[in-house]
Amino acid sequence: AAQLDRAGRYDTVLIDCLTLWINNLMFHAGQGDMVIDEDRIVTETTSLLAAARRHPGRVIMISNEVGLGIVPDNQQARLYRDLVGRCNQCVAGEADAVYLVCSGLPLQIKGENHAM
Template sequence: MSGDIILVLGGVRSGKSRHAEGLVTARPAPWIYVATAEAWDEEMRARIHRHREDRGPGWTTVEEPLDLPDVLERVAVAGTAVLVDCLTLWLSNLMGAERDVATETARLLDALDRVAGTVVFVSNEVGLGIVPDNALARRFRDDAGRLHQAVAARAQRVVFVVAGLPMVLKG
C-alpha cells in the first residue's frame, strides 16, 4: 500500500522547500505540513511564523520533532499530500534526544511501506562541503547521508534543487 514518495534535497536557501510545496499544492487538498523544527529561540519562532504565513490557507500543520514514522502513518492516508520539512532537522532532534538513528531510520522506512498518500520530504544536502572538524558534526553528516540514501531508494522521485532550479535525479 505504498504511496507516492518524493525526496527534495538541496542546500540552505536553495529553493527546495518552495519546490516541495509546489509539488504538494499541485495535488488536490488536503495538504498536510509536518514540521520537524522546534522553536528554541525567538529567531526560530519568527522563522516558523513566517513559513506558516508564506504557505497560506489550505494547509494543516502537524508539529512533530521526533516521532515522524507514527505521524506519517496517521496522516498520509489515501487522498492526502504531506510535506515533511525537514529530514535533517528530524535527524538533529533524534541525535539531541539520544535516540538510535539507525533504528529510527528503519522505523521511518517501514512506515513508508504503509502510507497511502503522497509524502514529499525536504532535506538539506550536507555532504558537499568540507569534512567537519568534530566527531558530532561528522556523525551528523554521515547519518544524514545514510538517511538520504535510504529514503531515495524508497522514493519514486528524487530532486536536487540548486539556486531555485530543480534537477531530477530519479523518476
C-alpha cells in the same frame, strides 16, 4: 513514523525536514542513554519509510545535502554529516523520484518525469 501513520486522511504529507529530524534524534540521544549511530539511523529511517508506504496518499520528504562541503573539524559535526548522508541514501533508494534543488532549480536524480 507514528505521526505519519496518523496522517492517513490527507492526500499529501510533506515531511520537512529530515535533517532537523536527525538533529532531534541526536539531541535526545545526548539527553539519555540512547546511542545514535548509523545503525540507529537506518532503523529509524526504515520505520519512517514503512509508514510512508502504508500512507494512502503522496509523501514528500525534504532533506539537506550536508556532505558537499569541507569535512567538519569536530566529531559531533562529522557524525551529523554521516547520519544525514545515510538517511538520505535510504530515502532516495526507496523513493519513486528524487530531486536535488540548487538555487531554486530542480535537477531530477531519479524517477520518471514527475510534476513537482
